[in-house]
Structures are given as C-alpha cells and as structure tokens.
Amino acid sequence: MDMILLAVDWALVLEKTLFIGFIISISLVVAMYATYGERKIAAFIQDRLGPNRAGPFGLLQPLADGLKLFMKEEIIPTSSNKVLFILGPSLAMITAMLTSAVIPWGDKVELFGRTISLQIADVNIGILYVFGILSLGVYGIMIGAWASNNKFSLMGGLRAASQIISYELAMGISLIALLMITGSLSLGEMVKQQQEGLWNVIVQPLGFFIFLVCAFAECNRTPFDLAEAENELIGGYHAEFSSMKLGFYLFAEYINMFISSAVMATLYFGGYDIIPFYDESAWGFSTNIMALLGAAALFVKILFFIFLFMWVRWTIPRFRYDQLMNLGWKGLIPLSLFNMIVTAAVILFLKK
C-alpha cells in the first residue's frame, strides 16, 4: 500500500479538501441566511416587520430555527419504507451540493508558493455536468415522496418530477444557443471569454430570460411551487417528514437557489468579472487582491439573483397545473427553439 500513497500529490489533495469544505460551509451559511432574507423580504413586501426578536434585527433567527428543527421529535411513519424515507432527504441535500464543484468562484490565488485555482474541478464539460446533476435532483424528491406512503406526498413528488423534466428541455435548448456562441463547455473558459469580451446576457437576452424562468421551475419556487401547494396537497412531497429530514428538504431548496444563481451569474453575467467593458488589470492590484475582488463581485451578482427569486415569490401568485405545463411545452420550448435558430443564422451570417 505504501507505493500507492506515494503516487498521490498530497498537497493538492489537502488543498482541494480544504477548498471543498470552505465552499460547502459557504453554501450552508448562505442558505441559512437566505431563509432569514426571505422572511425579511416577505415582511417588507407585505408591510410587516418580520423576525426581529432573536438578536439584533433578528439576525440570530436562522440559528434558532435550525436548533428547533434539530430538537424536534424524529418521526418515521410505520407504513413508510424506512430506508428510502431516510435516503430521500439525504439525496436531495447531496445533489444540491454537487453542482458547486464546477463553478469558478474566482480567479487564481497564490498562497505559500502555490497557485490555487478557485474552482474545485475545471472539467471541459462543466455545463453538461451541471445539467447531469440537475436531472438527478428529481430523485431526492420522488424517493422521499413515494417512501412516505401518502397519496398527497406522492402527488407532490410526481408534480415536482414532471415539472423538472419538462422545464429541463427548454433550459437545455436555451443553453445550446449560448454554447454556439462560446464554443466551449467549460465554465472557466466561458468566464474568461466574458472577461475579454461582452457579457453573454447582451448577446443572448432571450436565452437568459428562458434560462431564468426554467431555473425558477427547477428550484420549485413560486410561481412554479405546485409540488408543495399547501391548499391542495397538505404539505406537498415533504408532508410526512419532521425534524431535520424536513429541514434538509427546505435547506436543499435554498442551496439549489444559491447554486442556480451562481450558474446564472457565471453563464450570463460574466462570473467573477467585476465591471463589463473594462479591463480591470489596469488597476494594478496583485493577483490575490484581484481574485478576492472577483469573488466578491460574483457574490454580489449571486445575492442579487437570490433577491430576485424572493421578490418574484412574494409578488406573483402560483400557476395552475395545466397553465404550468402549457407554459413549459407550448411556450418556452418553441421560444427557445426560435432563439436557437436565430442565433445559429446570425453566427453563420457574420462568419461569411
């Protein structure tokens, strides 16, 4: 076994492990405070105060909520399938986290004489990886819903799954238009192109809009949150879950929101590019400071998208189910096909 251990670059393993841990804790903290943000924004929109008892401005509220979820009684219904009942929320959480591996969180950092890339894995099929994980997100919901052995849960799970599958198509087609422009599937490469040229949202406004709508649907957010329509389905797919298993489902939703905001910022809004139409290297800062500034810029964009998610949730009412399917299949798919064909025609015309 000694021979094997020698063959590994331990510094790289350590570096990646630390970075993965860092990204996961950041995602968790952002998701935690996204719940606080959601309640504050809801309160603001509805002219209320929102949580303001725990700590200054209610800032400790997420900790109190988390503690409450942990301390609640863990109930596993007798008629449920126990293995799958536990597997469901775990899968939801894992798939929510996996996507963060290919997102470029910033440029390179130089520490202790090593150049560290602020991206866990720069695979050359990054965007397909995001897509693959997205299509796996269904399992957590479906397995949990079925294992509850409750008809309302099952209905919620089936709604969620069919909705995610339907909107994935339009999302994929809108991405094809983007890929024809960038000519690369690597997210790191896409950000570099946007740093030098235009942000993709300027060349692909319709594509971005379709992607945004589909992202709302994929995250099960209002106006597409029929999977947890409480007045039709009691609580939706997590009706039977209690304690931290319920917490995992709710948490996974907020992590999904965070990650899809990051993907949108990376694909269409230049990722860690700070100012469009401007070469930031003219400022003459060192590499490390530039990388930190870039990461901060990415975070500002992500927070804006999270705010957008919440803004829409507290402004627009929920769709009816047939409206949702009509929008997906008869509205967004033809629109994204049109966008794809126009993009292809323009590219061919310009290259002649």
Next chain:
Amino acid sequence: MDITQILFWFLSILAVFGALMMVTSKNPVYSVLWLIVVFFAISGHYILLNAQFLAVVNIIVYAGAIMVLFLFVIMLMNLNAETEPQKNKWLKIAGVIAGGSLMLVFIAALRHSNELIKTQVSMGGEAGLIKTLGKTLFTDYVLPFEISSVLFLSAMVGAVVIGKKGD
C-alpha cells in the same frame, strides 16, 4: 496497483453487484435504484477511459431521464413486493438463455478489443473528448448521424400520434 486499477476494480465490483441486486430485488423500486447505481459505475468507467462526454450523457439520459420515467410508472402503478406476480418457470429459463446469448455476442465482439486500444493511443488518449467526438461525428459519420436523428424524430411523431388517439 495504481490508483486507476484500484478505481477500475472498485467500479467493476460495484457495477456487477448493482446489476445482481437489480435483478434479485423483490421490490421494483429497489430494482430501479440499483440500476441507477449500475449506470453511475459505468459512467465512472467512461471517465477512467477519458471519455467525459459519454460519461455525462450516460448520466443525463439514462440516470436522469429514462430512469425517472421508470420510477414514475412503478410509483403510479404502486408496484411493490406484495403485488409482484409469481413468474412462470419457463419465462425465467427463457430469460437466462436470452441474456446468456447477449453476453456471448458481447464477448465475441470485444475479443479483439486490443485493436481498439491502439486507435485510442494513436489519438493521444483523447478519442472520447467532446472535440474529437464532434469532429468525427460531423465529418466521417455525418450520414449515419443524420439518419439516426431522423429516426428519433419519427419516433417522436409516432409517440404524439399514439397519444392523440381517442381525442
């Protein structure tokens, strides 16, 4: 043994174990889940061969789309261990023979796989990367590629026609 070999054995054992569990599980939902495990193991093999595109497409298409539909059907019909009908003995034997013949065909086809390794090496180990794949598909194999896409389209039209029946 180096890391690649360890991974290869791990993935192979996982794939075979998953396949066995898939066939022997009484509960159809477990079968579907084990099949997904098998797909992941196979995708891992693709990554070991540096065929990242195939690996991800395998996940997206099979694990992400087709298996979800399987799960859909099984969950909606509420099939479980109790409702599983006792299968005919002859049916089981026929299944074994059919599966065995398929295995024979595979072994016969892969007996000469050494030559495939040579082509992979001559391309610098990059035969499975998306650039190489795209170029080959759109230059050497344009006609088969387009014909298969027409086939898919006709299948889609067929599905719509069947779905429209009864309106």
